[in-house]
Structure formats: C-alpha cells, structure tokens
Amino acid sequence: MTTRLEMKSISIEFPGVKALNDVSFSTETGTTHALIGANGAGKSTLMKVLSGAYNHYTGDIYLDGKKVSIRSPKDAQNLGIQIVYQEVDTVLIPYLTVGENIMLNETVHDMGKKQFVSWKHIHEKATNILDSIHVTISSKTLVSELTLAEKQMVIIARSLVKQCKFLILDEPTAPLSHSETSELFRIVRDLKNRNVGIIFISHRLPELFEICDEITVMKNGEFVSKEKIAETSQNRVVEYMLGEKLEEQFPKYKVDIGSNVLEVKGLYDNGMIKNFSMHVNAGEIVGIAGLVGAGKSELCKAIFGASKVTAGEIKINGKKIRIKDPNQAVKHGLAFVPEERRKEGILVQETVATNLTAASLGRFSKFMSFLDFKSEKKVSNQMINNLGIKTPSEETRVQNLSGGNQQKVAIGKWLIADAQVYIFDEPTKGVDVGAKKDIFELISELAKRGKSIIYASCEFSEILGITDRVYVVYDGQVAKELATDSTNEEELLFYSTGGK
Numbered sequence: 001m002t003t004r005l006e007m008k009s010i011s012i013e014f015p016g017v018k019a020l021n022d023v024s025f026s027t028e029t030g031t032t033h034a035l036i037g038a039n040g041a042g043k044s045t046l047m048k049v050l051s052g053a054y055n056h057y058t059g060d061i062y063l064d065g066k067k068v069s070i071r072s073p074k075d076a077q078n079l080g081i082q083i084v085y086q087e088v089d090t091v092l093i094p095y096l097t098v099g100e101n102i103m104l105n106e107t108v109h110d111m112g113k114k115q116f117v118s119w120k121h122i123h124e125k126a127t128n129i130l131d132s133i134h135v136t137i138s139s140k141t142l143v144s145e146l147t148l149a150e151k152q153m154v155i156i157a158r159s160l161v162k163q164c165k166f167l168i169l170d171e172p173t174a175p176l177s178h179s180e181t182s183e184l185f186r187i188v189r190d191l192k193n194r195n196v197g198i199i200f201i202s203h204r205l206p207e208l209f210e211i212c213d214e215i216t217v218m219k220n221g222e223f224v225s226k227e228k229i230a231e232t233s234q235n236r237v238v239e240y241m242l243g244e245k246l247e248e249q250f251p252k253y254k255v256d257i258g259s260n261v262l263e264v265k266g267l268y269d270n271g272m273i274k275n276f277s278m279h280v281n282a283g284e285i286v287g288i289a290g291l292v293g294a295g296k297s298e299l300c301k302a303i304f305g306a307s308k309v310t311a312g313e314i315k316i317n318g319k320k321i322r323i324k325d326p327n328q329a330v331k332h333g334l335a336f337v338p339e340e341r342r343k344e345g346i347l348v349q350e351t352v353a354t355n356l357t358a359a360s361l362g363r364f365s366k367f368m369s370f371l372d373f374k375s376e377k378k379v380s381n382q383m384i385n386n387l388g389i390k391t392p393s394e395e396t397r398v399q400n401l402s403g404g405n406q407q408k409v410a411i412g413k414w415l416i417a418d419a420q421v422y423i424f425d426e427p428t429k430g431v432d433v434g435a436k437k438d439i440f441e442l443i444s445e446l447a448k449r450g451k452s453i454i455y456a457s458c459e460f461s462e463i464l465g466i467t468d469r470v471y472v473v474y475d476g477q478v479a480k481e482l483a484t485d486s487t488n489e490e491e492l493l494f495y496s497t498g499g500k
C-alpha cells in the first residue's frame with residue numbers, strides 16, 4: 001500500500017531570512033524523490049521541518065490526506081519519517097559497537113523498564129537489520145573503526161529499527177567514493193523495493209538522474225517545479241534552479257605560463273605520501289587527480305605544513321624553505337582551502353566578514369592591531385558578490401548559512417588573502433552548479449594574475465576542464481604526469497586505479 005506525503009504552504013523565518021515561502025512538496029512511499037536547488041534555496045530547512053527539527057513554521061503536513069502534527073523529532077519518528085543528516089560523524093557514539101549504536105534508542109528504553117540490557121538481543125536485532133539491507137558490517141565492530149561510508153550505513157540501519165515510511169538523505173554522497181556511492185545506491189534501491197519513500201538531496205545531477213523517479217526544484221525558498229525524471233533533462237533542471245541556462249561550465253583564460261614557483265622533491269609524510277615530486281609554474285593550474293583515499297588531501301596538508309613531513313624538500317622561487325606549520329606556509333605565500341572546510345577552514349561562530357578576512361588580517365590593520373573595519377566590510381561584500389554567498393549581511397554568523405554557502409566562505413577567505421600558491425582540495429564539494437562555475441572563474445582569474453594553483457579533485461571532468469597539467473595519484477605516489485590537453489577521463493581513471 002502506498003502512503004502519500006504532502007507538505008502544503010510551508011513557510012519559516014529566521015532572523016533576517018525568509019528561508020521558506022509558501023512551499024509545497026509531495027511524494028509517496030515506493031518512490032525515490034530528488035530535491036535540488038542552489039545553495040541556500042531551502043532544501044535542508046524544508047526537510048528539517050518534515051523531520052520535526054522546528055516548531056515555528058506555518059503550513060500543514062498530510063499523510064494520506066490526513067493532517068498530522070510534526071513539531072518535534074519524536075512526532076516525525078512516530079509517523080515513520082526518518083532523516084540522515086550530512087554530518088555523519090556527530091551522530092554516532094564512536095566507542096560503542098555498531099549494534100549498540102543501531103539500537104541506541106531501544107536500549108535506553110529497555111533499561112528503564114527492565115534495569116538490564118540484553119546484549120544478545122541487541123546484536124541479533126541489529127544484525128537482522130544490517131542483513132535486511134545486505135550490509136556485511138559486524139554488529140560487534142566499534143564505530144570508531146568504520147569508514148565514513150560504513151558509518152552512514154549504520155545510521156541508515158538505525159533509522160530502520162522503527163517502522164520507516166519515509167527516509168530523508170541530505171547530501172549523502174558528497175563525501176563518498178564512486179564505489180561507496182554505488183553501494184549506497186544499492187541500499188536505496190532495496191529500500192524503495194520495500195516500499196520506503198526516499199527523499200534524496202544532492203548537487204550531483206547525474207546521480208539524481210540515475211537513482212530517482214521524480215524531482216522537485218526549489219529556488220530562493222520557493223517551490224519551482226516537480227517533474228518525473230523520465231520526462232525532464234539535466235539542462236532543464238539547471239535552468240529551473242538557477243533561473244537561466246548554464247552556458248560554459250569551465251571558463252578558462254589563455255595564460256602564458258611563467259617560471260617555476262613551487263617545487264616539491266621526494267616528499268614523505270607519516271605514512272601515506274611516498275617520494276612525491278611535483279612542480280607548479282606561475283600562472284599554471286596543476287591538477288592532483290585521484291580517487292577518494294588516494295592521498296590527495298594528505299599531500300595538500302603536507303605541503304601546507306598541516307601534517308608532519310618526514311623527508312623531502314620544498315622550494316619556493318628556487319629557494320629551499322622549511323614549513324613546520326600552516327603559519328609559516330602563509331608567510332611563504334601559500335594558501336590552502338582544505339576539504340574538511342567546516343572542521344578546518346572556518347570558524348562557524350564568527351561572522352562572515354571575520355571569516356573572509358581572517359587569513360589576511362595584515363591587509364586590514366592600519367596600525368599594529370587596529371582593524372580597518374571599513375575596508376574589511378568593503379572587501380567582504382565584494383567577495384560575497386563574487387561568489388554569490390547567500391547571507392543577510394556580512395555580519396551574519398557563518399553557522400546560520402546553508403552548507404554550501406559555508407563552503408563558499410572558506411574559499412573566499414583565501415581568495416582575499418593575497419598568496420602566491422593556492423592549494424584547493426575538492427573545492428566544489430557541496431556547492432551548486434552555478435557556484436561551481438563562479439569558483440572555476442575565480443580560479444582562472446587567479447591564474448591569469450600569475451598565481452600558481454594546485455587543484456586536487458576526484459571529479460575528473462573538473463580536472464580536465466580547469467587544469468593545464470595533471471599528476472595522477474595512486475596510493476600516495478605520483479602514478480603519472482599528463483598534459484591536460486592530451487588526456488581524457490579513461491586515462492585518468494586507468495592510472496588512478498593503479499594501471500601501469
């Protein structure tokens with residue numbers, strides 16, 4: 001039997017933001033429904049309303065035509081609505097086993113009643129649930145030993161303990177590798193066949209078109225369209241979400257490549273990076289291509305002094321330098337946009353302006369420690385415009401921005417800092433297609449100004465679109481150096497999977 005879910009005229013406001021304006025959304029069990037829209041469009045907020053995270057919204061929610069009241073997470077769960085948030089790491093208890101985590105809510109319940117916990121029962125039930133979605137993780141493994149993808153599966157398993165009619169997945173694939181994504185898709189298909197309704201948020205259009213049956217597009221806190229996947233196209237969806245066609249995805253200027261700026265020779269870190277040598281010239285965009293887990297992030301961190309280097313040398317403009325920590329890296333003209341931006345790249349409690357100018361304080365202090373607030377404001381607003389950061393003002397705290405807009409702040413911070421070498425680690429993760437183009441444009445602009453760029457990514461289409469030269473990384477080593485003009489996705493994939 002199918003159950004129909006309808007949200008009607010949902011509106012919600014936060015200080016200074018009307019996050020949802022009269023939004024309607026509907027789907028049903030046994031359907032996989034995509035939800036898409038630019039960063040800040042209101043996707044997460046709408047799904048938080050559905051899962052009971054807020055009680056100050058207006059509008060109504062219906063199941064099979066019957067009005068229901070969802071004002072707390074418990075309300076939603078009792079109706080069979082479960083959500084998996086993107087921050088997988090924060091919702092599991094690392095020092096408990098998989099089984100204990102899956103059965104967490106039940107355990108507490110049992111304890112109150114019976115004063116003891118039946119471990120056998122917990123592991124049996126957890127194993128049954130894992131089996132039911134064909135996941136082979138042992139119930140007795142400690143959560144701290146799992147990969148991120150496995151943790152995600154544990155959270156999905158946990159949402160299946162109680163009856164689950166609708167499962168919301170908010171950007172589940174952003175941190176996953178290709179094979180982990182296929183595994184997740186298998187689970188999603190399984191659940192769909194068991195008549196669960198899936199709501200799937202992602203900025204990766206191809207995967208939405210692969211896995212979903214229907215798609216709802218949102219823009220600026222409003223509903224734009226709902227269509228069957230089979231009856232629409234990726235171009236049309238992009239046009240709906242941005243309000244315009246996306247012309248050239250990879251703007252790239254013709255740049256005369258200058259002399260050698262950064263040279264890395266025989267670099268080793270504490271285990272992952274082995275004998276890594278590379279160089280970047282002025283005005284050059286150099287790709288570091290590799291699968292998730294190949295060592296790209298470790299390489300970036302090692303160069304930037306964010307991890308321990310055990311051997312090798314780094315030269316800037318022909319001069320050997322020692323980088324013991326990120327502070328020294330910045331002094332030598334390096335800038336780094338890390339992959340784990342929310343953890344390492346920004347201070348979420350601080351304002352947008354403070355974050356944007358944090359890496360370039362020197363430029364904004366007229367005297368020793370007096371900040372020049374006027375120019376801080378001006379430069380911040382310029383960057384807010386350039387990157388299309390959606391925020392009520394430069395004084396808004398970063399924690400109140402949508403996920404993708406937080407990413408843009410982390411990138412903007414280093415674009416303002418005037419560095420010589422820019423290292424970007426997966427800069428487009430979690431940002432919408434329009435903002436991706438803005439980021440590519442700014443990176444091309446930097447190259448045109450003679451800056452040296454390192455661009456690490458597992459998205460080979462981006463590597464091909466934006467770089468001049470590529471180092472393919474496999475198992476912490478350079479597997480192959482290639483000129484971007486004369487290579488293609490197949491060749492990148494060949495070398496990044498260990499091909500010789």
Ligand SMILES: Nc1ncnc2c1ncn2[C@@H]1O[C@H](COP(=O)(O)OP(=O)(O)OP(=O)(O)O)[C@@H](O)[C@H]1O
Pocket residue numbers: 014015017018019037038039040041042043044045046390391400401402403404405430
């Ligand atoms: N708790 C909050 N306080 C203030 N503003 C908020 C809060 N939550 C969301 N907003 C604002 O509501 C708007 C919608 O945010 P939401 O997180 O729903 O966007 P999104 O579509 O999920 O974007 P993304 O693709 O970047 O994740 C944004 O402008 C955001 O800044």
Ligand SMILES: [Mg+2]
Pocket residue numbers: 043044045402403404
């Ligand atoms: Mg979101």
